[in-house]
Amino acid sequence: MASGNKCKVKSVKFKVNFNIIKYLILLFVFTLYTLHFTPFCATENVRVKEPNVAGTFYPDDKAELSALIRKYVRQAKGAPVGGKPVVLIAPHAGYIYSGPVAAYGYATIEGMSFDTVIILAASHYFSFKGASVYKEGSFRTPLGDLAIDTALASELLSLDSELLIFKPNYFEQEHSLEVELPFLQEVLKPGFKILPVLFGDLSYEGCLALAKYLAGVTEGRDVLVVASTDLSHYRPYGEALVYDKKTIDHIKNFDTRGLWDAVAGTGWNVCGIKPVVTGIEFAKIKNAKSLNVLKYANSGDTAGGKDRVVGYTSILISKEEGMFKREEKRRLLEIARRTIETQVREGKAPALEGECPALSARCGSFVTLRKKGELRGCIGRFTSDEPLYSVVSQMSIESCTHDYRFSPVTADELDDITIEISVLTEPELIEDWHRIRLGVDGVIIRKGYSSGVFLPQVAVETGWDLEMFLGQLCFQKAGLPSDCFKDPETKIYTFQAEIFSEDGLK
Template sequence: MMKRIIILLLLPLLLFCKRGETKKAEGEKDMVIRQPAVAGMWYPAGRDTLFEFVEGFLAQAHPKDVVGSIRAIISPHAGFVFSGPVAAYGYKLLENQKASYRGKTFVIMGPSHYIAFSGVSVFAEGAYRTPLGDIPIDEERAHKIIDSSPLIDYKPSMHKKEHSIESQLPFLQVALGSDFKIVPVLFGSAGMQEIEAVYKAILPFANDTDVIFIASSDLSHYHTYNECNRKDSLLAEILESGDIDRMLRSLESREVEMCGYTAVLALMKLAASAGWNNPVVLDRANSGDVQYGDSSRVVGYLSAVYTAGNGDNKKETGKPFLNITDKQKEYLLNLARRSISYYLKTGEMISIEPPEDKILKKELAVFVTLNKKGQLRGCIGQMVAQEALYKAVIDMSVSAATHDYRFPPVKLEELDDINIEISILTPLEPVSSWEDIVLGRDGVYIRKGYRSGVFLPQVADETGWTKEEFLSQLCYQKAGLPPDCYKDPDIEIHTFRVVKFHEKE
């Protein structure tokens, strides 16, 4: 039996979001229980086997910590042997706090691959069935969504063969048990009208803590392994920025791809209106990463989560370019303080034995910022790596304390009141337009002729400036250029990101 299940799971069609022919189903009113369509193909048909299969994926998932309560998940929907390891990341977060998420309603949005139809179909009555049991529909909320727009209707036969919504259900059932309801929302037409209609329909539930949203989508299709990685990496970056316009432009130009882009765009609009934290990409891979995958023609997968409250994930999104441990941070902060203190006492730079830690000896660009009672007291750094990290911290710490022309040199007696912050920079990356800058994530360096200026990413958070205000101040205050210089086609604009840490609040 197990051999048969594995053979079925390895069918090539499991990889792809394949669009079928238009078909009109009969007997819609009789379809109260929606039967599983891809059991035995996308995933095992046996109850116990399916449970163990999904449980294994969840056990292997180790998502990063996120702040706030979960409001939405983006999850793939291919055959479980291919996309299951990635999908598990989002559902693992729910499982880790299952007591908080049981009893909720999950509005699950996905694209139709097999039946072309106009508008959007909400399965509004009865239940969805999987080998793990029946999941009741939240009929009250389903009908509210339907009643919100003539583009949204109850067409149960449109759901009959579709896998994009069904693929999410076994993960919910294993993670949470049976105590939850769903509202399946299936996109037929793929236009902005339908996206806008669904966005407006679900907006009343945006801050309803009893409702959580799921957007079902795979990423790029049928490219080589490397091309898929390139496209999907860009998509992940745009998603985490929350930049809806850039996502639309990139989809239209085919720079990025998503078969469930309607669901994801509706979710992005909802998140922006609701003021949720920026999304965090938990995991990303493609079908070429598994044992049975063909790296010459792959499909991309991503798991991401939106949260609300208790801070903003945007500062910690994605994989950091440098993993700095707490021990390394403590060493560098202590070294910065010792360096300033020694210089103020002796007028000479401190001399130390090189550390054994390879990271501390790596050449990296550094900024050191001094704050006194919440006010800036000095900030100097390097835009380009020039020396080992530990040496750069020594040099920039002393420079920030004594050579920032905006402030008088720090005195020894005020050092106890100063909080030291260290920012380690990624290499500079040119951008073609100021509109591509993500506020709060990107540091920005501008240059025209002999004039230049830089703002660290945290300046945006500390000031509350808009992107235009941030760039205008950078042009005028830091570079001595006209406030709108960032719009000048001859201006050079580079961005960078930082790993930032400090001594105390």
């Protein structure tokens, strides 16, 4: 019995030692795996995204990379572009192919400063729903680390948990976002943060929604959006020129719906179509209407043969300096607010005193009222011989009392009402309705005694394509057949508007 017990104890000791050895082996293997295969390194608990394509798409040596970008930018000789840059469309191939074209865009923003640069890029390696927003840490390139705008990322992610996600592994292998970073580091003043957004499977409507989200969270922030894309892929040189011209024409016309349908329907490849559509729609919301095609070329022009080429372009969308300074916009909104409150509470318009010359300009204006985001009134005048401040006051009264679609605004509603003012340029008669730029041009339809108008922002708010936009204008606003815009007897006028609101100037 004693010898049996002794043997049993030895067996238990052997089993315990063996388990410890297995545990130590597994711990060692796991540690090696973490060191060699984890794509991020922790420095003071900060997530650092290591580069994916340094040494392949661009040099991994700091001095060599900096010198190469400087050479490209110097050769581009970027022409001065007026206004405030809002969106830059740039290519993302290896630098020997697309770098000379990308440099034209980056040369135009050289020496500028931004709080944050939002980079929109398409996923080439992972399939997923929605868009992945990188929310913490930094991205590393041979030129240094770029910090993520964590606050902006968190605010954006909170808006739509189905459309917007954070999956850091989707950024592994991806080149289309990363290749933009060294250019930004080389040309911009240091201190900016980045917000990387990687697109998976998004519908056209999803792109419109994302553009609105981005416009909302960046209100009051100094940001630049970079939309990363190449154009046609692996077509003969001459055929690529034809396809790429069509793509650029859609972009020049701010025609995101036409571009989306053309790419989806014909199979021509614009790999970053979702970032481009989102970027253009963002520019529309930000009232950025000045578009410059800075450079087009393809790989047959830069570093490859002409039998199978890839197209590249650099395009900058800017917001022109407005007619009014910030304090002048505030003053017009104050006039509108005081007019509405006096009219609603006392039944009369307030007395107006003379204003500064800018607010005494003779031009048309619309006043739009919204209650908790929903339209509550909108009336305006296309042209005027009266001072602008007087027109704004008069249209404020009309919008709150005489818009036939709504009952008059009551005193109980005033705290929930927000005011938007659109100051119009002189309408111009156009011959070809196809040239209308959705989100940029307001449109007036006239036939006989019937007429109707849509402000530029209507296209952005509804997401209509051009024919739907014009059809609804004819039918809803002018009481004409929905296809009357195609009638040669119908006169079509376009105008632009400087748009500002109480929400936007908080």
